[in-house]
Structure formats: structure tokens, C-alpha cells
Amino acid sequence: MRLLDRFYDACAALAGVALAMIAVLILWQAIARWIGVSAQGLSEWAGYMMAAASFLAFAHTFRRGGHIRVMLMLQHLGPDARRRAEIVAHPIGVALTAFLAFYAVRFVIVSYRFEEMSEGSDAMPLWIPRMAMALGSVALFMAVTQSFVEILRGGEIRDDAAANTE
Helix, strand or coil: CHHHHHHHHHHHHHHHHHHHHHHHHHHHHHHHHHHCCCCCCHHHHHHHHHHHHHHHHHHHHHHCCCCCCCHHHHCCCCHHHHHHHHHHHHHHHHHHHHHHHHHHHHHHHHHHHCCCECCCCCCCECHHHHHHHHHHHHHHHHHHHHHHHHHHCCCCCCCHHHHHHC
16 A cells, blocks of 8 residues: 555645646746746746646545544444544545546546647647546545455554544
8 A cells, every 4th residue: 555655645746747748837937927928838837836736736635634524423433433424434435436436537538639729829639637636536436446355354444533633
């Protein structure tokens, strides 16, 4: 399972690179405007980077207990009832993330096949920025599935509230 955690960490590192690229693009656009040079397409690229940063960070955040969960209900349950609730909730999460991952990958394939281009001045083939969304969606599916398997094997359930206070 350490290999999967390294994969999630690598996705998070790529998300960090995307955030840094947003800062660079914004700075580049400000400087270009200040010196009177055209910087067309930078807003579109910043949007691509924002989507990439979001999706690539999902799995890492999930595995670290950073996503919002229904703790108001779960904190009132005993250990056995909580385990049962997690066993009911995780397959739903697996199904939803599988759906997301499948269609995100399909979205990239369709964009590639139809040679979709962005409508902005950058004329970017859209399958390229959409790959980050697909990778992040697949990683999230893997993370939710991994957590479900761990719970079924009797592993400890992460307490998001405790994880966030450490």
C-alpha cells in the first residue's frame, strides 16, 4: 500500500506544481500588461492549472482525512455502529468515484479523437489539460477503494476530526 500512497503523494506534488504555475501565469500576465505586451491565452492556462491542482490533490487529501465528512452523525456512533456506517458509505463512494473516473478518462479519449481545441486564443488541444482531471479522478477512485478494502480487513477508521487537530 505504500506504493499507492507514493502515487497519491506524486499527484499532490503535481497539484503543487500546478498552483505554482498559476502564480507564474498571473505574474507573467501582470508584467505583460504593465509593459504593454500581449499575453493572450494566459487566463485559459491558469484555468487549466486550477482544474489540474484541484483534481490532482483529491486522492492525497482523502487519504489524509482532509475531505469534509458527516462527522456530526459519526461522532455519536459507537465503534461497531461507526464501522457498519463506513462499510455502507464506502461502496457508495467507490461507485461514485468509479463513475467519475470512467467518464473523465472517456472525456480525454473523446477530446483526442475529435481533435477538440480550446476556443481561446491559445488553441490548445483540450485532451492535454483534461488528462490531469482524468488522472486525479482515477487516483481518487483508487484511494477510496483502498480505504474501503482497509476497513473490510478490519483496519482502523480514520477520524477526520482528530487528524485535523494534530
